[in-house]
Amino acid sequence: MSKALEGVRILDMTHVQSGPTCxxxxxxxxxxxxxxxxxxxGDATRGQLRxxxxxxxxxxTMLNHNKRGITLNTKSKSGKEIFEKLIKYCDVMVENFAxxxxxxxxxxxxxxxxxxxxxxxxxxxGFGPGPFQDCKVYENVAQCIGGAASTxxxxxxxxxxxxxxxxxxGTGMNLALGIVTALFHRTHSGKGQRVECAMQDxxxxxxxVKLRDQQRLAHGPLTEYPQYPNGEFGAAAPRAxxxxxxxxxxxxxxxxGWENDPDAYSYxxxxxxxxxALAKVIGHEDWLEDPQWNTPKARLPKLEEMFGEIEKWTMxxxxxxxxxxxxxxxxxxxxxxxxxxxxxxxxxxxxxxIVEVDHPERGKYLSVGNPIKLSDSPTxxxxxxxxxxxxxxxxxxxxxxxxQIAEARAAGAV
Ligand code: CAO
Numbered sequence: 001m002s003k004a005l006e007g008v009r010i011l012d013m014t015h016v017q018s019g020p021t022c023x024x025x026x027x028x029x030x031x032x033x034x035x036x037x038x039x040x041x042g043d044a045t046r047g048q049l050r051x052x053x054x055x056x057x058x059x060x061t062m063l064n065h066n067k068r069g070i071t072l073n074t075k076s077k078s079g080k081e082i083f084e085k086l087i088k089y090c091d092v093m094v095e096n097f098a099x100x101x102x103x104x105x106x107x108x109x110x111x112x113x114x115x116x117x118x119x120x121x122x123x124x125x126g127f128g129p130g131p132f133q134d135c136k137v138y139e140n141v142a143q144c145i146g147g148a149a150s151t152x153x154x155x156x157x158x159x160x161x162x163x164x165x166x167x168x169x170g171t172g173m174n175l176a177l178g179i180v181t182a183l184f185h186r187t188h189s190g191k192g193q194r195v196e197c198a199m200q201d202x203x204x205x206x207x208x209v210k211l212r213d214q215q216r217l218a219h220g221p222l223t224e225y226p227q228y229p230n231g232e233f234g235a236a237a238p239r240a241x242x243x244x245x246x247x248x249x250x251x252x253x254x255x256x257g258w259e260n261d262p263d264a265y266s267y268x269x270x271x272x273x274x275x276x277a278l279a280k281v282i283g284h285e286d287w288l289e290d291p292q293w294n295t296p297k298a299r300l301p302k303l304e305e306m307f308g309e310i311e312k313w314t315m316x317x318x319x320x321x322x323x324x325x326x327x328x329x330x331x332x333x334x335x336x337x338x339x340x341x342x343x344x345x346x347x348x349x350x351x352x353x354i355v356e357v358d359h360p361e362r363g364k365y366l367s368v369g370n371p372i373k374l375s376d377s378p379t380x381x382x383x384x385x386x387x388x389x390x391x392x393x394x395x396x397x398x399x400x401x402x403x404q405i406a407e408a409r410a411a412g413a414v
């Protein structure tokens with residue numbers, strides 16, 4: 001079986017998380033990803049949050065699978081010459097340095113196009129063009145500037161960032177889509193193009209429903225928000241606690257064992273069609289005849305009370321029992337799964353969503369596999385490269401002799 005992106009060569013200048021998630025995806029689809037790192041130090045994440053001394057961190061290994069690794073000082077004279085050869089050798093260049101870093105090295109988009117007109121040049125930055133275009137940005141900053149933090153959290157409490165890396169891994173996904181789209185375009189245009197993704201845009205794209213709510217505010221209160229009917233709505237779309245972002249009310253309720261287990265909770269959605277079954281199972285058949293309860297509109301001002309009654313019932317069941325009972329009744333619900341439970345879930349191992357990878361220095365560890373499954377192009381997750389592991393091989397591929405490689409090494413370029 002051939003891999004979907006076999007034959008595509010990626011010059012991977014990425015570091016930390018956002019860029020590496022993009023190139024890892026492309027590598028999983030079969031692209032030859034050549035990760036370029038600074039000699040001696042490499043990607044800073046190799047050494048960050050280490051769990052085992054002197055061994056590449058999980059932070060690094062889990063973001064750089066299936067890649068080859070070379071070292072190159074792109075600021076040195078001979079390093080720049082090698083970099084030029086690599087630009088001519090590859091189809092795509094990906095980077096997520098601070099704004100302007102590649103230009104400062106002497107590699108503007110114009111120069112790259114001149115070197116290789118078929119090159120697709122893809123970048124992640126914190127902001128797009130505008131007043132903040134020169135700022136450095138990390139995940140949590142992206143969540144703040146993209147509207148996620150302002151709209152996440154409990155009512156009346158501080159803004160909250162999510163554990164989901166929507167700024168980094170989310171933007172990496174966008175960039176990967178931009179790259180394969182540009183590759184497709186190149187099949188008939190014959191030309192490369194620039195692909196730019198701002199983390200602010202990526203987060204905002206995932207907060208679409210909140211911009212929807214911002215505009216709905218002009219026409220009255222947001223009736224599905226916990227603030228309705230007694231709370232206040234200000235000028236901006238507010239935090240909504242755990243209420244559902246859609247048209248069906250939902251909330252997180254306690255389940256049996258919640259006193260000792262921080263994850264003994266379930267999300268329950270009181271979807272209109274399944275409401276009679278839900279009411280019956282929690283012992284509130286009376287609601288079905290009561291005009292105060294038996295329409296979605298009548299229930300809207302009483303959602304807190306309704307979920308309170310649902311919770312009285314869920315507290316008598318484990319989160320998995322709640323799932324077992326409510327699913328056959330077509331009540332959408334889901335247990336709050338801990339990372340431990342997810343890591344141990346056999347079905348996720350089977351699908352390759354959680355994979356065990358072997359690493360010569362750290363031994364076996366778990367990683368998150370490819371979330372996108374292609375029928376003719378399955379993903380095999382292989383370990384990340386050591387710093388400079390493939391330098392000699394790749395420099396040989398671009399036509400450098402052993403002697404020239406030795407010279408580059410002596411000059412500190414690799
Ligand atoms: N050879 C020579 N120099 C190299 C090199 C190499 N192989 N690789 C990197 N460098 C240089 C860069 O050119 C840059 O030099 P200048 O400052 O002189 O231009 C320098 O190393 C540092 O790069 P940086 O500014 O990108 O790194 P940082 O740690 O200060 O900032 C980050 C990190 C992530 C905040 C910044 O890169 C950024 O804002 N990136 C864009 C947004 C992004 O992707 N953020 C997500 C990161 S994951 O949370």
